[in-house]
Amino acid sequence: LDDLTYHHHEGENFYKKYEMKSLLEREKVVEVPKTIETHTIDSIGQLKEIPTLMIPVASDEAFLEQTLYGFMFCENESAYYLPLQEASNDEAFIQWLKSVKLTTYRAKNAMHLFDRYGFTIPHIQDDLHLAGFLLYSQATNMDDLFEALEIPLHEPWKDLSKKSLGGFSEERMKQEIASIIVPLAHKKSSILASIEEENMKELYYGVELPLSKILYSMENEGIDVDENKLEEIRQDYQQKMDALLETIYSFAGHEFNVDSPKQLAVVLFDELKLKTGKKRSTAADILEKLKEDHPIIDQILEYKKYSKIMSTYIIGLKKYIHNGKIFTTFNQTVTATGRLSSSDPNLQNISIKDEEGKEIRKAFVAPKGYKLISADYSQIELRMLAHMANEYNMIDAFKHDIDIHTKTASELFDVSPDEVDEHERRIAKTVNFGIIYGQTEFGLSQTLHISRQEAKKFMRTYFASYPNIHRFMDQTIEFCEENGYVETMLHRRRAIPEIHDKNFMTKEFGKRAAMNAPIQGSAADLIKIAMIKTYEAINSLGYDTKMLLQIHDELIFVAPDHEVEEIIALVQKTMDEAMQLNVPLKAGISYGQNWYEAK
Incomplete structure (x- = not known):
């Protein structure tokens, strides 16, 4: 949101x-x-x-x-x-x-x-x-x-x-x-x-x-960048894109500019006669729906994925390299929830969803004799939700280090935790995160491709298993309707004028924002506190390690080889103790020669 x-x-x-x-x-x-x-x-x-x-x-x-x-x-x-x-x-x-x-x-x-x-x-x-x-x-x-x-x-x-x-x-x-x-x-x-x-x-x-x-x-x-590695990835992706274009042209029967929405629409809707919406849109979500209708769609989606990575990260990052390093700008005043954002270049949108996007992380490196250390909080927003809602069932799971998605799946499907399969865990994960984002039954049914009845049943079961979350969400909306804003644990406010809007959709958006902002905002506050405490701990003890980046819930440090072990222990302790909550905080830490290995 x-x-x-x-x-x-x-x-x-x-x-x-x-x-x-x-x-x-x-x-x-x-x-x-x-x-x-x-x-x-x-x-x-x-x-x-x-x-x-x-x-x-x-x-x-x-x-x-x-x-x-x-x-x-x-x-x-x-x-x-x-x-x-x-x-x-x-x-x-x-x-x-x-x-x-x-x-x-x-x-x-x-x-x-x-x-x-x-x-x-x-x-x-x-x-x-x-x-x-x-x-x-x-x-x-x-x-x-x-x-x-x-x-x-x-x-x-x-x-x-x-x-x-x-x-x-x-x-x-x-x-x-x-x-x-x-x-x-x-x-x-x-x-x-x-x-x-x-x-x-x-x-x-x-x-x-x-x-x-x-x-x-x-x-x-700044952070060191291996330009040769970037060039290597560029050549590899260029070859893949060329091969995809060949296949796309052979399906279409002629060459055309795949990057032009207009030309693409002509090929798909006029020549190949695929069913079109009112708008003849070639946006990714529309193409996704046409996947079953023609094999060309898969190739186009794949091509677009590479093309985006190419323009954003490979060509895009090149112009930001100064003396072998990239210097991004962190913004404290750009997101209404209190998260940091990054610009010139934006390093927060380096995709971790797919392998191709992750590949780019191999170009972010530590100099010789140093390692990159990556520390990120595990499931920070769900932990925050459990704490703020004082949801004992969830707090208990985190205290005993039980996988929270498995725990939720066992509640939703009424089976014991060790009987939960991958599919059920995935559904539970979607529901868990959906709740954080104030998702509606309709939203959940769309995401999971299920009927609204089923979505309703899942949400009912969820709130029955975690009654305090339900209470917390209701109280948050009530507070918002009364005050026109919501706040995080540190009283960071987010005004939500939409909550009083006469338009139903606008008001619903306001409710979702009201449910999400205190959780996402409190998680953002926590990361900032963790940054301050780790930075101070490293500096007061005279280490040469430097904090380089903050990417959502992840902190990245560069450490001389001989400090790596001590820094990992220090960062672990500091992050785990950054705030006293009813749930344990848990940072996962790894290191490597580049950002890909350190994650």
């Missing part, structure tokens, strides 16, 4: 969307002029008071590509701009960085800029981007967040990247940051007061802020 962004009718009331708690009630409303007066200074000594709020002025690109222009400060109703050249020579600024407790906007971004341009990284006390996002988790991009914070921008943030409008020029970025910094200076205290009122102090100061420093160091580290 993380990625199901729900689009409202444009006219919908914005406030409803962000469940606005007007931050301005406590403050006198500052009327912000469209263009804020900006003065250029050549030393921060020219400011009357020693500043604590500062925002870098830079192009908004991936951190390795960013250009830093200077630094923006605020005094009274004006913005003050210290250009890069002047900053580098300003003794007052250089000393200030060493002692300031800085408030900024997008701390991680600022750390990269300080580092790349040779400045001391100051102590960062507050990041108003992280704080604002925690208050308005629906606002997953800059424009939405500034709108939620009631800060009018000089121009829409998303337009800044448009080359046709001038791209990230110093002038445009200066005006943009000036338009942000003055209202932020006024709103800082009310933003932080709201964090406290909503019980998010621990989440903000204990998790998100410290995590941004760790993510900064992970991004800086």
Whole structure:
């Protein structure tokens, strides 16, 4: 549900969307002029008071590509701009960085800029981007967040990247940051007061802020990539694609562009006369349904799979390699549930579902004398559900290390656990995960290709076996209907305005999101806590091991050979004890020369 962004009718009331708690009630409303007066200074000594709020002025690109222009400060109703050249020579600024407790906007971004341009990284006390996002988790991009914070921008943030409008020029970025910094200076205290009122102090100061420093160091580290291996995979896949095309052309009786939906539709629906829906769609899910009708479909699906891997990972990753490494960016403010996402390149969607996608992991390697260590939590969301619902039957299974899908299958099919077969376990697994995602009877019947009656029976049996889960789901929906939001164990909120929608389908979506967000969000909070604790444990003991990546529930480290055993023991202990729950936490850890072997 993380990625199901729900689009409202444009006219919908914005406030409803962000469940606005007007931050301005406590403050006198500052009327912000469209263009804020900006003065250029050549030393921060020219400011009357020693500043604590500062925002870098830079192009908004991936951190390795960013250009830093200077630094923006605020005094009274004006913005003050210290250009890069002047900053580098300003003794007052250089000393200030060493002692300031800085408030900024997008701390991680600022750390990269300080580092790349040779400045001391100051102590960062507050990041108003992280704080604002925690208050308005629906606002997953800059424009939405500034709108939620009631800060009018000089121009829409998303337009800044448009080359046709001038791209990230110093002038445009200066005006943009000036338009942000003055209202932020006024709103800082009310933003932080709201964090406290909503019980998010621990989440903000204990998790998100410290995590941004760790993510900064992970991004800086990067991960080694074996370009020869990538090329080897590319050639192998290219041959497979060529062979598939031959077969596809022979079925069609002529060559055509398989990648063109239009040409593909002509071949399938006009020439081969396969039955078509209203839309003549050639989307993968539609093709899946035509599998039985013609052998060409299998070949096309296979071709599309390779083609996607090729464009996304093989060609796609190539352009991100700098000096033999890939440096991804981790985003803390992109998913409403609180999971991290990764971009430029996105490493979180490297498929583990099929062998072909997994193959790509062989190109992510440890240097000579080092190993990659992969640690991931087993069934973290089901454990979270068992704990939050206080479901004794499930807690008991986890405590005795009984396979939870087998346990559920034995309940669903009324057989003893050792009589459960693969097929029954697979159904139980689908039902277990379906429950986490708030799946309906209809959804379950679709997924399992069974009748709604059967799906209903499965769900009834499930809730009878795990009565507290049923109660928990009902209470969560009730809470959501009353408050318009749900929250995780650490009080991370997700506003769900859909829960009050008049449209039945929209309301149902809201219910599913309400059931899923506390579980997925609490699991995300746990992973973040585990990252902080393992990072601190490794560093405080002086190891040379580095944390490199976080991919969903998996953490990846690079360790010198002689540290591998000790690190595995340390990570195991730290992850298993990261949070005290009613269920045991269990991390599975393995290592290897590359990511494929380490998984």
